[in-house]
Amino acid sequence: MYNYSIEQVENGEIVRVIALQTSAYAEQRNIENPLQFLVMSTIVTKMKIVLSWEEISKVDEYNVYRNGDFMATVKTNHFTDYKFSLDESYVYTILSKRALAKSEETLSKSKSVLATVFGVLNPVSNKEKAATEEFKVSKLIGKPNTLLIPVLEKQRRxxxxxxxxxxxxxxxxxxxxxxxxxxxxxxxxxxxxxxxxxxxxxxxxxxxxxxxxxxxxxxxxxxxxxxxxxxxxxxxxxxxxxxxxxxxxxxxxxxxxxxxxxxxxxxxxxxxxxxxxxxxxxxxxxxxxxxxxxxxxxxxxxxxxxxxxxxxxxxxxxxxxxxxxxxxxxxxxxxxxxxxxxxxx
Incomplete structure (x- = not known):
């Protein structure tokens, strides 16, 4: 994770600050856990909070929550929040699902067939749930007012x-x-x-x-x-x-x-x-x-x-x-x- 602070200066004064967190793209991936090297970028300004994440292969839509409350369902890999308090911390959570047959995991297709059979035979389950992977990505974002303090004015953490x-x-x-x-x-x-x-x-x-x-x-x-x-x-x-x-x-x-x-x-x-x-x-x-x-x-x-x-x-x-x-x-x-x-x- 890398944190950046971008400052707009006019006539020697800082008039705008943008806080950005991102990470480098990883060429080598962990097939067992597709979220480990998932690139996620967060942008915070006084007007909006933007979450952008690398697409998860074969996932069609994402449900976004803020502090546990549902915000939106998006079919793209980004979400923008315009209504928030500058003095409050937030936890954004992105939930998504994928059929096991579409997984990157080794032998996923044969495992998917077995999971479907499991869902049919198990009376408290169903074949769709048993053969569906679930993904949950959460980001804790500190108070925007604190993130947007100019670098030279910030106290050392x-x-x-x-x-x-x-x-x-x-x-x-x-x-x-x-x-x-x-x-x-x-x-x-x-x-x-x-x-x-x-x-x-x-x-x-x-x-x-x-x-x-x-x-x-x-x-x-x-x-x-x-x-x-x-x-x-x-x-x-x-x-x-x-x-x-x-x-x-x-x-x-x-x-x-x-x-x-x-x-x-x-x-x-x-x-x-x-x-x-x-x-x-x-x-x-x-x-x-x-x-x-x-x-x-x-x-x-x-x-x-x-x-x-x-x-x-x-x-x-x-x-x-x-x-x-x-x-x-x-x-x-x-x-x-x-x-x-x-x-x-």
Missing amino acids: TNVNRWKFRYTTFLKEKWVINPNIVAMDHYFKGDDRNFDPEGKGFRTRVDIELTYDKPKTPLTFTKEIGQTVSYNRAKRFRQKAVASYDGIKLVRLDHGEQEVGFLLTHSVGNPLVKAPEIDYDVRAVMQRDGTFDITGFHDQAPHHEVYMSRGSKENWMPIQLAESKGLAWMSEITAWQYWRYSNFE
């Missing part, structure tokens, strides 16, 4: 010395029915909660902390796995166990003195029965000036929640919240949900 990142998967229900209807383990104990960064129950939880103000900028990593408990059809206890931690891995990515990132991969299964694993992948870059860019993709089950915190006292900021579509959606033949969240402040 305070460095962010502490970054925290939390990724949790959980089961919202109190009781979860096993998709395998002939299994002896008919029910699993759920976590009985909704989205909450401090939620007590979970299937898995990963915490990552980056500390810029310590020697060598340490990146710490902790992982927890909740106990899996099963019951028979009469909801009588059958067995319990904890899955292996081996499928949760973190790789540190050093991009420069003021920019550190990581690659987090997650594949954790059910320790009691043969079942698909909870899979997700996250790539993050956190700059010391407070700029971040996080991309990921995950199964569409169970619930996934991702939060981030900047600074020693700042509260958790929701980055990605995704509701489960049912345990059967953890199957490798169903489509992924892709997401990206970055900021311009």
